[in-house]
Amino acid sequence: MLLKDTPVTTDKLLSVQDLRVHFHTLRGIVHALEGVSFHLNRQETLGLAGETGCGKSVTARSVLRLIDPPGRIVSGRIIFEDRDILTLDDTAVRAIRGGEISMIMQEPKMSLNPVIRVGDQVAEALLIHDTSLNRSSARTQAEEMLTQMGIPEAHRTSRRYPHELSGGMAQRIMIAMMLVTRPKLLIADEPTSALDVTIQAQILALMDKLVQDIRTSVLMITHDLGVMAETCDRVAVMYAGNIVEMGAVRSVLKDPQHPYTQGLLKTVPDKANPDHPLYAIKGNVPSLLQPQNHCRFSDRCEYAMARCSREIPPVYQMTDDHEAACFLHDGQSISSGGKQVDLMNP
Amino acid sequence: MNTETQIDKRLARNQRWKARQRYFKDSYTLWRRNHLMVVGTTIIILLLLIALSAPLLATHNPLDQILSDRLLPPTWEHFFGTDSLGRDIFSRVVHGARVTLTIALLVALISTPVGLIIGVLAGYFGGAVDEILMRLSDVFLAFPKLILAIAFAAALGPGVENAIIAIAVANWPSYARLARAETLAVRDNDYIQVIRSMGASNLRIMVGHITPMCLSSIIVRLSLDMGTIILTAAGLGFLGLGAQPPTPEWGLMVSDGRLYLVDQWWVSTLPGFAILIVVMGFNLMGDGIRDILDPHQRQS
Numbered sequence: 001m002l003l004k005d006t007p008v009t010t011d012k013l014l015s016v017q018d019l020r021v022h023f024h025t026l027r028g029i030v031h032a033l034e035g036v037s038f039h040l041n042r043q044e045t046l047g048l049a050g051e052t053g054c055g056k057s058v059t060a061r062s063v064l065r066l067i068d069p070p071g072r073i074v075s076g077r078i079i080f081e082d083r084d085i086l087t088l089d090d091t092a093v094r095a096i097r098g099g100e101i102s103m104i105m106q107e108p109k110m111s112l113n114p115v116i117r118v119g120d121q122v123a124e125a126l127l128i129h130d131t132s133l134n135r136s137s138a139r140t141q142a143e144e145m146l147t148q149m150g151i152p153e154a155h156r157t158s159r160r161y162p163h164e165l166s167g168g169m170a171q172r173i174m175i176a177m178m179l180v181t182r183p184k185l186l187i188a189d190e191p192t193s194a195l196d197v198t199i200q201a202q203i204l205a206l207m208d209k210l211v212q213d214i215r216t217s218v219l220m221i222t223h224d225l226g227v228m229a230e231t232c233d234r235v236a237v238m239y240a241g242n243i244v245e246m247g248a249v250r251s252v253l254k255d256p257q258h259p260y261t262q263g264l265l266k267t268v269p270d271k272a273n274p275d276h277p278l279y280a281i282k283g284n285v286p287s288l289l290q291p292q293n294h295c296r297f298s299d300r301c302e303y304a305m306a307r308c309s310r311e312i313p314p315v316y317q318m319t320d321d322h323e324a325a326c327f328l329h330d331g332q333s334i335s336s337g338g339k340q341v342d343l344m345n346p
Numbered sequence: 347m348n349t350e351t352q353i354d355k356r357l358a359r360n361q362r363w364k365a366r367q368r369y370f371k372d373s374y375t376l377w378r379r380n381h382l383m384v385v386g387t388t389i390i391i392l393l394l395l396i397a398l399s400a401p402l403l404a405t406h407n408p409l410d411q412i413l414s415d416r417l418l419p420p421t422w423e424h425f426f427g428t429d430s431l432g433r434d435i436f437s438r439v440v441h442g443a444r445v446t447l448t449i450a451l452l453v454a455l456i457s458t459p460v461g462l463i464i465g466v467l468a469g470y471f472g473g474a475v476d477e478i479l480m481r482l483s484d485v486f487l488a489f490p491k492l493i494l495a496i497a498f499a500a501a502l503g504p505g506v507e508n509a510i511i512a513i514a515v516a517n518w519p520s521y522a523r524l525a526r527a528e529t530l531a532v533r534d535n536d537y538i539q540v541i542r543s544m545g546a547s548n549l550r551i552m553v554g555h556i557t558p559m560c561l562s563s564i565i566v567r568l569s570l571d572m573g574t575i576i577l578t579a580a581g582l583g584f585l586g587l588g589a590q591p592p593t594p595e596w597g598l599m600v601s602d603g604r605l606y607l608v609d610q611w612w613v614s615t616l617p618g619f620a621i622l623i624v625v626m627g628f629n630l631m632g633d634g635i636r637d638i639l640d641p642h643q644r645q646s
C-alpha cells in the first residue's frame with residue numbers, strides 16, 4: 001500500500017465552494033472557515049490534513065449540515081451530485097445523512113449508544129432509511145455486514161453492548177454502521193486516532209477494502225501524514241480556516257508548495273536520523289476572532305513578505321492537479337504556464 | 347456453515363440467559379442486604395394481596411349500616427370497631443386499600459408520561475420551547491402540591507376521578523424537571539450526534555435514544571413519590587374533595603371520626619395507621635429501588 005495512482009474517473013461527486021462558517025461566541029465571532037473550496041471526485045479518497053482547530057471537522061460537519069448554534073454556515077455552496085445541501089429542506093437533508101453521506105467519528109466507543117446492543121445499532125442505520133424494512137431482516141443484514149467486517153462470531157458480537165468491545169472492535173462496528181447503507185460518500189473524521197497503532201493499520205486496510213467493494217468516495221480527515229500517504233488519492237492541507245494547498249497526494253507530499261505544508265512535512269520524525277531534534281513550526285495558531293485580511297500563516301512563515309500581512313493570497317495553480325495559496329508562486333505560476341485561479345474571492 | 351451459525355446462536359442464547367440470571371441474582375442480593383427495603387416491599391406486597399382479596403378478608407359488608415351497633419370499640423366481632431353509622435371499620439379499611447391503590451396507580455400512569463414527554467421536549471429542543479414549557483412547570487411548582495391539588499379538585503368538583511386528575515396535574519412538573527435534566531445530560535453525547543448524522547429524525551432520537559435514558563431516574567422518583575400521592579389523596583378525602591361517602595376511602599374515614607377522636611379513638615386512628623404504614627412502605631421501597639438501580643452499588 002504505497003502511493004496510489006490517479007483516480008479512475010473525474011466525475012465530481014461533491015463540490016464545496018467558498019464555504020464560510022462562523023461561531024458566535026461570548027468573545028466575538030470565531031471565523032472558523034473563511035472561504036473553503038474543494039471538490040471530491042467519484043470513488044476518490046480526498047485527505048483533509050491540518051493541525052487541531054484548523055477547521056477540518058467543521059468542514060466535514062458542514063457537508064452534513066450538522067453545524068449547531070452558536071455555529072452558523074454564513075455563505076458558500078455545497079453541491080452534492082446536483083443538489084445544494086445548504087438549500088435543501090430538513091427532510092431531504094435527513095435522507096442524505098447516513099443514506100448517501102455517512103460520517104465516522106473519532107471516538108468509536110463514545111459514538112455507540114451504551115445501552116443498545118451493537119447489532120441493533122447497525123440495524124437502526126438501515127431502518128432509518130428504509131421504513132419498509134422489518135426489524136428482524138434489518139438485524140440479519142446487520143449481521144452479514146459484521147461478518148464482512150471480519151468480525152468473528154458476528155451473531156454473538158451483535159448481541160453485545162459497546163462496553164464489552166475493544167476500541168478496534170467498536171470502530172469496526174461504527175464502520176459497519178456507516179457503510180451498511182452503501183453511501184456514496186464516507187466522511188472519516190480521524191477514524192484511527194483513538195486506536196492503538198497496531199489496530200490502526202488493520203482498520204484502515206478494512207476500510208479501504210470495503211470502500212472499494214461498495215465504490216464509495218471518502219473524505220478522510222487526519223493529522224497523520226502517514227495515514228494520508230497510504231490511503232488518499234488527493235489531499236487538501238488546511239490552516240486556520242483556509243485550504244492552503246491541494247493536489248495529488250504524491251505531488252503534495254513529495255513537492256510541497258506552501259511553506260506551511262513544507263513545515264508540516266518536516267515535523268515528521270526522521271527514522272534514518274534518530275538523534276536529529278524534532279522540528280516544530282515556530283509560533284502559534286492565530287486567533288480566528290478577526291476576519292481574515294491577510295495570509296494567516298504570515299506570522300509564522302520564514303518566507304513572509306510585506307504583502308503577506310496585507311493581502312489574502314489567491315490560489316495559484318501549479319499544475320493541473322496541484323494548487324497553493326501563497327504569494328511565493330505569484331511570478332512562478334505564470335512563468336511555468338500554469339493558470340491563475342482566484343478561488344478565495346470568486 | 348449452517349450448523350455453525352446454529353451453534354453460534356445457541357451459545358449466544360445461553361450466554362444471554364446466564365447474564366440475565368446473574369443480573370437477577372445481584373438484584374436479589376442487594377435487596378436482601380437492605381433490611382428496610384425488605385420491610386417496605388413486604389408491606390407493599392401485603393397491600394396488593396389485601397386489595398386483591400378484599401371481599402374474602404372483609405368480615406362485613408363495608409357499606410352496611412347497623413345504627414344499633416354504632417361506635418363499638420374493637421372486639422373479636424369487629425376487629426377495628428365500628429364507625430358512627432355502625433359500619434365495620436376493618437372491612438372498610440380492607441376495601442379502602444383498593445381505592446388507595448387505584449388512585450396511586452392512575453396518578454402515576456397519568457403524570458409520569460406527561461412529565462416525561464414535556465421534559466424531554468424541553469431539554470431536547472431547548473430555546474423557546476424549553477422556556478415556555480419550563481416556565482409553565484414553574485407556575486405549578488410555585489405552589490405546594492397539596493394546595494394545588496385542593497384547588498384543582500375544588501374547581502373540578504369532588505369525586506375520585508377528579509381527585510386523580512387534580513393530583514396528577516399537581517405532580518407532573520417534578521417529572522418534567524427530572525426528564526429535562528436527564529435529557530440535557532444525554533443530548534450532547536457523541537452517540538446522539540452520530541445517530542443524527544445518520545439521518546435520524548428528532549422524534550426517533552427522542553423516543554429511541556433519550557427517553558430510555560430518563561426512565562430509571564423517573565422510576566426512582568415515582569417510587570419515592572408514591573407515599574406523597576397517597577397522602578395527598580387521603581388529604582383530599584379528608585377535606586371532602588376526594589372520594590365521596592360512602593366510599594371506604596382512608597382519608598375520608600379519618601375525617602369521619604374526628605368528632606369522636608377523644609372518646610372513640612379507633613374510628614380515626616385505625617384508618618390513619620393504614621395510611622401511615624402504606625406510605626412508609628412505599629418510601630422504604632423507593633429508597634431501596636434507587637439503590638438497586640444504581641450501577642455503582644452493583645460494582646461492590
